[in-house]
Amino acid sequence: QQQVKQSPQSLIVQKGGISIINCAYENTAFDYFPWYQQFPGKGPALLIAIRPDVSEKKEGRFTISFNKSAKQFSLHIMDSQPGDSATYFCAPSGNYQLIWGAGTKLIIKP
Amino acid sequence: GAGVSQSPSNKVTEKGKDVELRCDPISGHTALYWYRQSLGQGLEFLIYFQGNSAPDKSGLPSDRFSAERTGGSVSTLTIQRTQQEDSAVYLCASSSQQVWNSYEQYFGPGTRLTVT
Numbered sequence: 692q693q694q695v696k697q698s699p700q701s702l703i704v705q706k707g708g709i710s711i712i713n714c715a716y717e718n719t720a721f722d723y724f725p726w727y728q729q730f731p732g733k734g735p736a737l738l739i740a741i742r743p744d745v746s747e748k749k750e751g752r753f754t755i756s757f758n759k760s761a762k763q764f765s766l767h768i769m770d771s772q773p774g775d776s777a778t779y780f781c782a783p784s785g786n787y788q789l790i791w792g793a794g795t796k797l798i799i800k801p
Numbered sequence: 802g803a804g805v806s807q808s809p810s811n812k813v814t815e816k817g818k819d820v821e822l823r824c825d826p827i828s829g830h831t832a833l834y835w836y837r838q839s840l841g842q843g844l845e846f847l848i849y850f851q852g853n854s855a856p857d858k859s860g861l862p863s864d865r866f867s868a869e870r871t872g873g874s875v876s877t878l879t880i881q882r883t884q885q886e887d888s889a890v891y892l893c894a895s896s897s898q899q900v901w902n903s904y905e906q907y908f909g910p911g912t913r914l915t916v917t
Contacts, residue, residue, distance in 0.1 A: 723904055734805070734892050734908025735844070780843065784904050787832060787851065787896075793843040 697781050697792030705800050710768040712795045714781030717762065721783040721790075724757060726766045729778045729794075738779070739766070771799045803827070805909035807893050813915045814883055822878045822912045826895030833876050834906060835868055836892040844892065850876065851898070883916045890914070 696715045704710045712726075725740035741748045741755040741764065748755045754767040764783075768775055776799045782789035806825045814820050826833050835847040846860035850870040861867070865884075870876040880887055890913050894906035 725905070732910070734894070734911055735906075736908065737905050740905070782844075787849060787898065787904060788846065788857070789904060789906065791844040791846075796841075 695781060695783060695790050695792045697795055699795060700793070701796045701798070703798045703800060704771045706771060706773060708771050708799075710766075710771045710775065710797055710799070712766045712779050712781075712797070713763060714765065714783070714792055715761075715763045716783050716790070718783070718785060718790070719762070720785040723784045724755065724764045725782050725784075725789070726753075726755065727780045727782055729780065735780060768797075771797075773799045773801050775799050805893055805895050805907050807891075807909035807912050809912060810910065811913045811915075813917060816885060816916055817882055819879065819881045820883055820914065822880075822891050822893075822914070824876045824878070824893030824895075824909060826874065826876070826893070827897075827907055828874075830895035830897050830907070831873065832896040832898045833870055834894045834896070835876070835878050836894065837862075838890045838892055838911070840889075847878070847891075880914075883914075885916045888914055888916045 694717050698713050726738045727735035728738040729735040739753045752769045757764040778794045778796050780794050781792040808823045831852045833850045836844040848868045849857040865881045868878045890911040892911045894908045896906045
């Protein structure tokens with residue numbers, strides 16, 4: 692199965708707080724786990740991605756945590772800033788086709 | 802270098818008319834994708850081209866939708882006899898897929914289609 696469930700649908704976080712977005716998947720053949728960021732009027736852009744051979748990857752304020760046994764991965768944004776306000780998509784893949792989550796609209800309040 | 806470009810950026814058409822949407826991928830990228838995104842929604846896969854292989858058309862919602870990719874570069878998505886439910890942003894993405902299992906997709910800004 693290809694189903695991907697992303698939560699929450701929307702999230703409001705105070706500036707400086709931690710934003711956490713989750714993605715659950717069913718297909719055990721997935722081996723690439725990216726998060727994309729989309730600003731209004733723009734196409735999505737890759738933010739950070741992880742392979743299943745590691746449990747965590749950090750790039751600046753952004754961290755992916757991966758739990759293979761639970762078939763879940765999450766995006767953590769530390770010290771959230773108003774400029775992080777955007778829609779975030781998980782899009783795991785096992786081949787050329789990314790399977791997109793429904794998106795999480797993140798609003799960072801100043 | 803230049804990113805993925807799409808034209809037009811906005812298109813308003815009357816119900817029943819045909820429209821063509823264009824995508825110029827990043828030079829050298831062999832893979833090209835079309836997606837549809839309705840307001841506030843996720844991405845709906847439409848079609849995938851990879852080199853000279855037969856395209857994956859499994860996401861096209863009806864036979865009114867078609868796409869072609871000429872010379873392995875520019876792609877055109879055509880919607881015939883447009884319907885109001887076709888109103889959405891149509892996104893194009895390209896990918897190099899030169900590195901095994903590297904499927905990062907680079908997106909264009911999209912074409913906002915409004916069918917009146």
